[in-house]
Amino acid sequence: MGKRAVARAANDNGEHGTSDLMLNAALRHFAEHGLGAARAAREKAEAAFFAGDRESYDWWLGVCRTLDRRLAASVERDTRPRRG
Template identity: 70%
Template sequence: MSLRFAAARTPNRSPVARALRKRAIECVANDNGENVEHDRMLKAALRHFGEFGLSAARKARQNAEAAFFAGDRDLYDWWLGVCRVLDRRLAAELETGTSSKSA
């Protein structure tokens, strides 16, 4: 006995057609939004990593410490951000260390 499949007359009402119909993607899972500052920081960290390799996070920490002790808060924040992108734990140690030194 052979089986014959026929198309549904109302494709929008068929449960199978509804399940197979392509739905619009509401929110992409890896969509980071329009965070331009983060993208800028990521590019700088990757460039820094390309120059210093595996010691890039330590070098960024040294640069942040030098800026901190020189009193340049903007430069400190920049290097802290680079260090945070490369190694969060090292950046957290830097933040707690410099905050206790400033008190």
């Protein structure tokens, strides 16, 4: 007997909460910026953070996270309030 088929594709992002709207935005951003798209999204997120625009920060962080989860995690670490 063969192995049972996997219920979800390995690259299916559904379990990570990526909305269709965010995925569409990330793909459009990638089409515009190519391989530098995640870095461009990071720059936009950081600029929004330092401008005090939380809504734009969250949006661009989401785009960055969709394209590169590790890079987005570094943005979150860099913009986290410091304790001390």
